[in-house]
Amino acid sequence: MDKKKIARKIAEESIVLLKNANHILPLKEKKEIAFFGRTQIGTLYSGNGSGGANIAGCGTILEECEKRGIKPESQLKGFYEYKASAEQVTEEDEFDWTKVSEMVNSGIMYEIFGKYKAPLDEYDVPETLIFQAAEKTDTAIFVIGRNSGGEECDRHLPEDYYLTRSEESLLKDICTHFANVVIVLNVNGLIDLSWVKKYASIKSLLFIGIPGEEGASALAGILTGEINPSGKLAVTIAEHYEDYPSADHFSWDKEHLENILDYESYGLSSEENGSTGFTKSPVTVYWEDIYTGYRYFDTFGKQVLYPFGYGLSYTAFAISDALVKKQNGGILVTADVKNIGEMSGKEVIQIYLSKVYPAEGVERPYQELKGFEKTSDLAPGEKEQVKIWIPWRELAVYDEERAAWVIESGDYLLKMGKSSRDTFTVGMVCLRDTVLTEQCANRLTISGCNRGKLSFLTQKDCTGCQPEDVYEKKPDGGVTETEVISVTEEDILAGGESIQAEKEAQQSLPELSIEELASLCVGYGPGTPFAAVGDRTDPSAIFDADGNPLTINSHPTGYPGYVSPAIAEKGIKSIFIRTALPGSAVLPGRQKCSLRAPLTKKCGRCSGMQ
Structure with missing residues (x-):
């Protein structure tokens, strides 16, 4: 199994094109490109701690772009290469893994890895170099990097989540002198992107995250058009940090104890919770409850920069002939996807479930992703039918009062689209009576000393926040009328044999x-x-x-x-849990996703073989 080939394939299908005004990408002319940003050479392939890897021999973004025929402006290239080679190497950069045992036992390891490491400042590019480059080309690529934070130290808000002062200054200079600016985000987590709207010259935005050892090669292929991007966001990108529901409850500044939330911050007792003898007992309350990510933004009608499941292509696709069929064990959703553009490419079709009046009964989000499928590489004019299976259990919600998974009576909309904010209704499932699908027992509940003292986000406190009229679209483009499917308890429990077999298998486990x-x-x-x-x-x-x-x-x-x-x-035998060790394939990060099940399975097999 060619691990590098698989790593490159995953990166190619995971990189997300967030913006592409005037179809600036792919780069159409064999002209010089002005490359900016230290990360074009100091490319980030993997994370920190358990996510770290041996990246010896991995090509940088600049190197891989040159291999694909992209010609960097020579003066800027020389400047960045000189600055990178002349930079002082720190103790952490020179970390000697052969002495790691001594460093752990002496405690030095925790001094190096337990402290926050801020993003490196951008090099101060001489104004003359920027002027000279702008005279040769109107196109610039600015690679922004983040590899801050890690185990024992969270990322910071200023000069980290937000752009550093040196990045802001360089960005302003680039956008002033170049008409077409491409931003590449080589980051280990989200950063503030509100500035994208500020500069009209920012035509394209690519999110590559931490793309693995073959990520630079994948990016170069996308920039040249050899690869058509088909990745989708696995997160929602808000316009402002304060828009995230967890913003007020996450303590990231451990260097200043006065900024850390503890039990007392929430009217709780650290002593009653068994945390004594410490200056501070940090606490993070998951106030957002079930409303994480898109479930929050879509339920409460919050505007976002880029929604969950979003990602552009160099071509365009049309969805038609959507059908919803009740079958034994669940619902089958099918649709035809046609490439109506001028370049071959892939599209991801997503299915979301919305319960009509979701705040009634057991509270649930406005909509939830229940299935997805990526097409094959479709040539212009080519059409393919996608099939997405939704088992009955995907309609269930956990009821804490009954300690059970139930499918409540009511109407459920099935919506199809290309992101959580770009959907249309393809079917409605109607259930007359509530069905209990699995009886459980509540575990890991809120401690008795904290019960009744904490409040959590709920729709019941938000009148008129349902976004149905805002985001709902009527079927068009040849899509069939909404089909209504009546479902009974017998339909749902007909597949109960598999659940019973699973329970019997659990009962046959050894007594522990x-x-x-x-x-x-x-x-x-x-x-x-x-x-x-x-x-x-x-x-x-x-x-x-x-x-x-x-x-x-x-x-x-x-x-x-x-x-x-x-x-x-x-x-019961041991399983060896290996992360990205030397010789292994470094795989892409989490904020983006290929949304292609076969490729994910191949990744799993590759990891297992290692």
């Missing part, structure tokens, strides 16, 4: 004590960072009353801290 279950939950290892290379005298398992370990490491090559616990006499 509370201590053994706890051991399986906490993992195998001393519970300290870098356990594989540190002082291994600390115990790696929970012991029974006789002093014997309840679990062991049964993996032939795995080491404590990176394997799951095994209980050999009960048939």
Whole structure:
């Protein structure tokens, strides 16, 4: 299995084109391009901590663009190469992995990796170089990078989530001198993008995230048009930080204790919660409750910069002949997707479920993604039918009062589209009686000492916030009229044999004590960072009353801290959990997504083989 080829394919299908005014991309002429930003050379391939990887030999964005025939303006190229080569190397940059054991045991490791590392300043580009480059070309590419934060240290808001002062200054100069500006976001998390609207010269915006070892090559292919972007956002990008529902509840500034929220900030007692002996007991309340991501923005009708599931292409697609059919076990949604543009490409069709009057009964978001499918590479004029299966369980919601998964009586709209904000109704499911699909038991509930003292976001406190009239579209473009499907309890429970078989399989599992279950939950290892290379005298398992370990490491090559616990006499074996280690394929990050199931499965097989 060619790991690099798979990594490149995933990156090609994950990179998201957020803006492309005047079809500035792909680059159509073999002309010089003015490259800006230190990350064009200091390209970021992977994250920090467990997300770190050996990136030796990976091509930079600048190198891969040159390989694809993109010619960088020579004076700027020389400037950036000189600045990068002359830059002082820090202790962290020179980190010697051969001495990692000594550094863990001495505590130096935590001094390096437990402290916040701010984004590096952009180089101060001489004004003469900018003028000279602008005389040769009207097109510039500015690569913005972020690799700040990590384990033990969260990213900061100023000069991190927001642009740094040096980035703001450079961006202003670029947009002043070049008519066509392409922004490439090589970032390990979202950053503020409100400035995109400020500059008319910003024609294109590409989100590559942390794209893996072949990400630079994938980006170069997209810039030249050899690859047509088909990635979609796996998050919602708000216009302002304060627009995110978690903004007031997330303490990122651990360097200043007065800025950290604790139990007392919410009227709770740290002592009652068992946290004593500390200057501060940090607490993060998930106030948004079920309304995370698009579920919040779409439910409460909040405007966003780029919605969940959004991503542009160099071509255009039309959806027609959408059909919804009730089948044994669920609903099958089909539609024809036709490439009506002038370049081959792929599109992702998404299905969302909306319960009419979602605030009634068990509260649920305005809409929820329930299925998606990416087409094959369609040539201009080519058409393909997509099929998306929605099992009945996708209609269910968890009812805390009943401690059960239920499908409540009512009407449910099935909507099809290209993002959460670009949909039309293709069917309605009508259920007369509420159906209990699985009885459970509530676990990990709010502690008794905190009950009744916390409030959470709810639609019941928001009158008139339903966005149905704002975002709903009527079928057009040849789409069939909305089909109404009546569903009964018998329809839903007809597939109950599989649920019963699953329960029987669970009942056939070996009997485990509370201590053994706890051991399986906490993992195998001393519970300290870098356990594989540190002082291994600390115990790696929970012991029974006789002093014997309840679990062991049964993996032939795995080491404590990176394997799951095994209980050999009960048939439970260890699994070696490997992240991006030397020699492995570094894969793309999380904020973007290929939304293609077969490719995701291939990625999983690749990881498993490693």
